[in-house]
Amino acid sequence: MANDSRTRRNDVFGSYAAIGDSFTEGVGDPGPDGLFVGWADRLAVLLADQLPHTGTTVDTAHGDFRYANLAVRGRLLDQIVEEQIPRARALAPDLVTFCAGGNDIIRPGTDPDEVAERFERAVADLTEAVGTVVLATGFDTRGVPVLRHLRGKIATFNLHTRSIADRYGCSVLDLWSLKSVQDRRAWDGDRLHLSPEGHTRVALRAAQVLGVDVPADPDQAWPPLPPRGTLEERRDDIHWAREYLVPWIGRRLRGESSGDHVEAKRPDLLPLEH
Numbered sequence: 259m260a261n262d263s264r265t266r267r268n269d270v271f272g273s274y275a276a277i278g279d280s281f282t283e284g285v286g287d288p289g290p291d292g293l294f295v296g297w298a299d300r301l302a303v304l305l306a307d308q309l310p311h312t313g314t315t316v317d318t319a320h321g322d323f324r325y326a327n328l329a330v331r332g333r334l335l336d337q338i339v340e341e342q343i344p345r346a347r348a349l350a351p352d353l354v355t356f357c358a359g360g361n362d363i364i365r366p367g368t369d370p371d372e373v374a375e376r377f378e379r380a381v382a383d384l385t386e387a388v389g390t391v392v393l394a395t396g397f398d399t400r401g402v403p404v405l406r407h408l409r410g411k412i413a414t415f416n417l418h419t420r421s422i423a424d425r426y427g428c429s430v431l432d433l434w435s436l437k438s439v440q441d442r443r444a445w446d447g448d449r450l451h452l453s454p455e456g457h458t459r460v461a462l463r464a465a466q467v468l469g470v471d472v473p474a475d476p477d478q479a480w481p482p483l484p485p486r487g488t489l490e491e492r493r494d495d496i497h498w499a500r501e502y503l504v505p506w507i508g509r510r511l512r513g514e515s516s517g518d519h520v521e522a523k524r525p526d527l528l529p530l531e532h
Contacts, residue, residue, distance in 0.1 A: 269390060269468060271305050273324040273351035273527050277342045277384075280331035280516070281394075282357050283523065286451035293523050297452070298327055298355060300461035304470055305353070306530050324527040326351070332515035335359045335373060339380045342522075347387040349527050355431070355464065356384060357394040363411050370411045374418030378425075385426045392467060393423050394431040401440055402449055403495070404503065431464050438477045449498060 276282045276298035284296015306323035326349055328342040338358045346354050358380070362373045385391050396412040399405035405412075416434055423430045436459065438444065444456030452460065462476035509516065 269352075270308050271352040271390070271468070272309065272322060273349075274302055274305055274353045274355075275326040275346045275349050275351040275527065276302075276329055276355050276357075277338060277346055278329040278355070278357035279333045279338065279361055280329070280451060281360065282329035282355065283327065283331050284329075284457060285331050286446035286448070287454045287457040295454070295457065296327075297457040297460035297464065298329070299325075300458060301355070301464045302327075302530060304461065304465040304472065305468070308470060323530055324351070325524065325530050326522075326527045327524040328522045329357075330520050330522055332361065332518070332520075333358075335362050335376055335380070339376070339383075343380055343384055345525065346384065350387060351527060352388075353390045353392070353468070354384060354388045355392045355394065356381065357431075359415060360396055363396065363415055364405065364408055368411075370415040370418065374415055374422070377418070378422045381422050381426050381428065385428065390429065390468075391426070392429045392431055392464065393419050395419050395434045397436075398434045398440060401442070402445075404449065429467050431460075431467050433460065433463075436460070436463055436476060438480065441480045443480055443483075447498070447501070 278298075282296065282298050284294030284299060287295045287297075289295040302323070302325040306325070309323050326346075328345055330341075333341070335358045359373050359377050362368050363370055381391065381393065395416040399409050399412060413434075420430060422428070433439065438459050439452065439456050444453055444459065445451070446453050446456075459476040462472045462474060465472050466476070
């Protein structure tokens with residue numbers, strides 16, 4: 259069976275490449291340099307800390323660890339397969355995280371079974387060249403107003419993801435079971451991308467999948483929030499619809515993507531200080 263979110267592999271990785279869309283690029287977790295940080299960058303730091311320092315590089319904190327992030331926001335599965343998987347194969351890192359298909363699943367009329375068939379072909383291609391591949395499930399969207407009605411499609415695709423992981427010996431980052439990210443504080447104002455704390459919790463869970471001791475429990479309970487009235491909830495919904503939903507619908511109608519003219523932030527395997 260595929261490794262689930264609490265399986266311990268105890269591997270040491272010297273290089274890591276992240277593949278995906280806005281989730282893996284880190285949208286919702288802005289960094290000081292204008293680029294997004296995100297869970298994959300945070301996972302890279304946790305993995306780098308496992309390597310003994312050899313004294314052969316200028317990066318005294320992270321030894322010889324190298325990291326690439328090929329993810330670009332808005333990318334559909336076929337775009338990720340075409341643009342990112344060949345690059346990941348060429349880089350030949352020790353580890354790849356492959357998180358794709360979410361943008362396909364949320365599109366009206368898509369069939370999760372058909373998306374899973376294309377996803378499996380990509381996994382087969384990737385596992386031929388990379389020793390360890392981690393696949394991610396989708397989140398449980400029962401608390402997300404716009405995506406709540408897609409919960410069944412996401413659950414179906416998740417089952418396919420686990421089956422594919424079984425067949426190809428991949429580990430599974432089970433985001434559906436990560437209850438802490440069902441809190442609204444784990445999400446950015448657009449309700450579609452994680453907040454910095456949400457990204458942190460996913461990074462911690464991903465590290466657990468790979469057998470890394472983590473400094474905090476990703477499922478640690480959030481501090482209690484004061485109760486919110488119906489009027490306050492409605493005001494937040496109106497603000498969200500005006501600021502995020504209407505522009506998103508507009509881009510869809512115009513055939514535009516948030517990732518148009520965006521390039522991968524780390525297209526090469528570089529020491530983590532870069």
